[in-house]
Amino acid sequence: MANSKGRVAGKVALITGGASGLGAESARLLAAEGASIMLTDRAAEAGQAVADEIAAAGGKVHFLTQDVVDEARWIEVVAETKKRFGRLDILVNSAGIGGFSELMTMGLADWRNMIAVNLDSIFLSMRYSGPVMAEGGGGSIINLSSILGKVGTPGASHYCASKGGVLMLTKAAALEWAPLKIRVNSVHPGYIETAMVQNALREIPNGNEMRDQLITKHALGRLGMAHEIAEGVLFLASDASSFMTGAELVIDGGYTAA
Numbered sequence: 001m002a003n004s005k006g007r008v009a010g011k012v013a014l015i016t017g018g019a020s021g022l023g024a025e026s027a028r029l030l031a032a033e034g035a036s037i038m039l040t041d042r043a044a045e046a047g048q049a050v051a052d053e054i055a056a057a058g059g060k061v062h063f064l065t066q067d068v069v070d071e072a073r074w075i076e077v078v079a080e081t082k083k084r085f086g087r088l089d090i091l092v093n094s095a096g097i098g099g100f101s102e103l104m105t106m107g108l109a110d111w112r113n114m115i116a117v118n119l120d121s122i123f124l125s126m127r128y129s130g131p132v133m134a135e136g137g138g139g140s141i142i143n144l145s146s147i148l149g150k151v152g153t154p155g156a157s158h159y160c161a162s163k164g165g166v167l168m169l170t171k172a173a174a175l176e177w178a179p180l181k182i183r184v185n186s187v188h189p190g191y192i193e194t195a196m197v198q199n200a201l202r203e204i205p206n207g208n209e210m211r212d213q214l215i216t217k218h219a220l221g222r223l224g225m226a227h228e229i230a231e232g233v234l235f236l237a238s239d240a241s242s243f244m245t246g247a248e249l250v251i252d253g254g255y256t257a258a
């Protein structure tokens with residue numbers, strides 16, 4: 001492919017949340033850099049469209065519909081990845097949900113749904129992918145946390161708790177699996193221009209005002225772009241980061257520097 005340096009050539013990557021935003025952009029970049037991609041998402045049509053686009057550009061890719069909170073489906077997805085591509089070297093956990101909810105009025109169901117989709121899913125993902133990676137001699141796991149896994153914000157306590165959980169799950173797994181040569185790192189984006197942020201801002205009454213406020217919290221004076229996060233994912237997926245595990249890759253335009 002044009003401009004490819006083959007930074008993940010010959011590797012097999014499983015990417016969740018691949019129908020949109022950071023998962024889709026990471027899939028495009030990893031495919032362009034030579035990886036075979038198993039792309040999954042609960043959004044079947046949009047996910048297949050991303051896969052078709054990658055294939056049309058010359059990438060190796062297959063799409064599977066997957067709800068990441070479904071344990072039985074994880075077993076099938078990992079088995080299908082092994083069957084189709086023979087191994088698993090890279091796991092990118094990007095499926096997730098956002099949203100605002102006040103702690104004084106939040107229902108237990110909303111809390112549980114956030115924790116299930118953003119945190120339980122990463123446990124399931126690592127639990128069933130880990131053995132296949134270990135069998136192949138190791139690999140790299142990249143978990144999408146957030147700046148809100150490191151610092152709090154009002155109105156999103158369920159999201160912050162889920163992403164803080166991802167941060168610590170990553171560190172514990174990194175220590176447990178270092179002897180297996182499985183590296184596990186987390187990525188902490190600032191606010192990025194994807195459907196997640198755009199929809200969340202659309203759903204609140206003062207969305208435009210909120211967007212302006214958010215921009216001022218990023219020292220670089222803008223929100224991030226999906227490709228700026230995908231570059232970090234590629235770095236962690238590739239052998240360029242071979243001495244990194246249990247680390248937090250913060251890509252936030254300076255949000256957490258203040």
Ligand SMILES: NC(=O)c1ccc[n+]([C@@H]2O[C@H](COP(=O)([O-])OP(=O)(O)OC[C@H]3O[C@@H](n4cnc5c(N)ncnc54)[C@H](O)[C@@H]3O)[C@@H](O)[C@H]2O)c1
Pocket residue numbers: 016017018019020021022023040041042043066067068069093094095096097098117144145146147188189190191192193194195196197
């Ligand atoms: N966009 C940001 O500003 C930002 C910032 C920090 C962290 N993140 C994190 O990065 C990840 C990707 O976010 P994004 O901005 O690309 O969001 P997005 O909404 O554009 O994409 C998320 C994808 O996950 C899928 N998904 C949601 N629930 C699922 C489920 N149960 N099973 C399978 N797929 C499911 C959606 O269908 C969607 O395609 C998320 O974990 C998010 O929390 C995003």
